[in-house]
Every structure is written in C-alpha cells, then in structure tokens.
Amino acid sequence: MPVRDKSGSRLHIAELAAIRGRRLIAGRAKAIEALTGTFSRSTGAFWHTLQPAALSERGLAAALRDLADGWQEAYPAIAWSLDIQESNLGHLSDEAALAIYRMVQEGLTNIARHSGCSEAGIVISKRKAGTGEKLDILVKDDGRGFDAPPALGGGLQGMEERIRKLGGESAFGERTARASPSVLHTAFPRA
Numbered sequence: 001m002p003v004r005d006k007s008g009s010r011l012h013i014a015e016l017a018a019i020r021g022r023r024l025i026a027g028r029a030k031a032i033e034a035l036t037g038t039f040s041r042s043t044g045a046f047w048h049t050l051q052p053a054a055l056s057e058r059g060l061a062a063a064l065r066d067l068a069d070g071w072q073e074a075y076p077a078i079a080w081s082l083d084i085q086e087s088n089l090g091h092l093s094d095e096a097a098l099a100i101y102r103m104v105q106e107g108l109t110n111i112a113r114h115s116g117c118s119e120a121g122i123v124i125s126k127r128k129a130g131t132g133e134k135l136d137i138l139v140k141d142d143g144r145g146f147d148a149p150p151a152l153g154g155g156l157q158g159m160e161e162r163i164r165k166l167g168g169e170s171a172f173g174e175r176t177a178r179a180s181p182s183v184l185h186t187a188f189p190r191a
Contacts, residue, residue, distance in 0.1 A: 051094070051098055052101065054066045055097060055098065055101055056094075059086070059089070059097075060089045060092065060097045060100060060101060061084055061086040061089055063101055064082060064084060064101065064104060064122065064124075065082060065084075067101070067104060067105060067108065068080050068081075068082040068108075068122060071108050071112065071120075074112070075112050077118070078111075078112070078117060078118060078119065078120050078141075079118065079119045079120070080108075080120050080121070081119070081120070081121040081122070082121070082122045083121065083122070083123045083124070083125075084122070084123075084124040085124075085125075088124055088125060088126045088135060089124070089135070092135075093166075095166065096166050099162045099163060099165075099166055099168070100124075100135075100137055102158075102159065102162065103137065103139075103159050103162070103163060103170075104122055104137065104139055106158075106159045107122075107139030108120070108122075108139065111139070111141045111143065114143075114144070115141045115143025115144055116143045116144050117141035117142045117143030117144075118142060118143075119141065119142045120139075120140065120141040120142075120143075121138075121139075121140055121141075122137070122138070122139050123136075123137075123138040123140070124136065124137050124138075
C-alpha cells in the first residue's frame with residue numbers, strides 16, 4: 001500500500017511539472033512569435049527589395065526550387081510540389097523575376113500560416129495571349145480557402161502592387177465547395 005501511495009504522489013508531481021513546462025514553453029513560443037512578427041513587420045519593405053542570392057546566382061527556377069524545399073523542410077506535414085520548366089522563365093527582367101519570387105514566397109507563407117492544408121503547389125506555365133505569350137503562376141492548396149475575398153493586407157497588397165507595376169494581373173480564388181482549393185493566380189506578359 002505505501003508503495004502505491006508514493007508512486008501516485010510522484011506521478012501527480014510529474015504531471016504537474018509537465019503542465020507547468022508546457023505552459024512555460026507555450027509562453028516563450030508566443031514571445032518569440034511576437035518578437036519575430038514585430039521584426040518582420042518593421043523590416044518587411046526592406047527585405048522585399050533585396051534579391052535572394054539563389055535568384056541572382058542561379059536563376060528563378062533554382063531559387064523557386066530552394067524556396068519550395070525550404071517550406072517542405074519547415075512544414076513536412078504538407079506535401080509541397082513545384083511544376084516548372086526553366087524554358088518558360090527565359091527573357092524575364094530581374095525586376096519581374098524578383099516580383100515572381102516574392103509573389104510565390106508570400107503565397108507559400110500564407111498557405112503555411114492560414115490554410116490548414118495537406119497539399120500545396122506552385123505551377124508555372126506559359127500560354128498564348130493575343131499576339132504574345134503570358135507566364136501563368138499558380139500557387140494553390142487544398143486547405144480551408146477564403147470565406148470571402150481576402151483583404152489586401154501588407155503582404156498581399158505589396159504583391160498586388162508589384163505585379164501590376166510590371167503589367168501583370170492577379171486573382172485570388174475563393175473557395176466555394178469543400179473540395180475547392182485556395183488559389184492565387186498571376187499572369188505576366190512574356191517578352
């Protein structure tokens with residue numbers, strides 16, 4: 001009998017320590033999240049003007065592969081895919097390549113933060129448009145989607161402005177049925 005009483009007491013102490021530890025970790029995680037969020041908001045405009053090293057050194061296709069690989073590593077529960085042919089990315093200005101990179105980056109960030117999806121993908125293809133061609137960029141997921149068209153907050157608004165400045169157009173798809181994905185579609189003129 002005394003052994004059971006002693007064990008029960010120790011088990012209860014261990015349980016309380018685990019609860020306290022969980023609260024402590026959660027509190028510190030929230031503090032880190034708040035700090036990094038504040039830093040990100042205060043430096044966001046600056047970071048978006050910088051060109052990622054992979055983009056300038058190896059080109060847009062390689063930079064997007066690195067980006068998708070990074071998200072796969074950070075969020076392994078999501079199956080990330082990238083469907084791109086390097087030949088579709090020829091003749092892009094440095095400014096257009098950076099805008100596409102940042103648009104995809106913002107789309108993937110929003111997927112990771114808000115969608116609750118199990119699959120996400122980036123598809124880049126070209127198509128005939130009038131007398132020229134357009135480069136279509138699609139960032140999609142199978143998550144919750146939008147209850148209403150998303151408000152153009154900081155990241156989405158900056159992305160929209162950058163796309164329009166370069167002659168592109170974008171659309172944010174709404175989820176209308178359980179199986180519908182969230183979609184960000186952008187088209188850029190191809191020189």
